[in-house]
């Protein structure tokens with residue numbers, strides 16, 4: 001099996017893009033990490049990249065299916081796509097913006113069955129649950 005960095009190089013090359021230093025940095029910031037906002041990526045990049053190049057790189061990565069966007073309220077976070085991570089979904093907290101990955105065979109089987117029952121050939125799907133994490137829900141109860 002090829003390494004994530006080789007896989008990245010192949011995807012970029014297949015689309016006529018080279019593996020520049022900034023693409024390499026953004027990719028490695030996301031590798032094996034929690035989903036991040038553009039701002040968090042910028043902070044982690046530690047002045048190696050400016051915001052504009054992070055935006056550009058993330059936009060290209062989204063277009064090429066290298067990363068996916070998780071929307072929480074009016075914000076979004078970026079994570080590596082299913083090519084690089086195990087297929088999963090998220091519970092996202094609207095208050096503290098925590099993202100909890102969920103991975104359930106029952107959910108996948110249910111989605112496959114739904115598609116089949118409707119004579120539909122599924123290619124991909126997104127399941128996102130937005131709400132409050134335990135600690136934010138507790139805080140709200142206290143505040144009220």
Ligand SMILES: [Zn+2]
Nearest residue numbers: 093096133136
């Ligand atoms: Zn929370």
Ligand SMILES: [Zn+2]
Nearest residue numbers: 087088108125
């Ligand atoms: Zn799924």
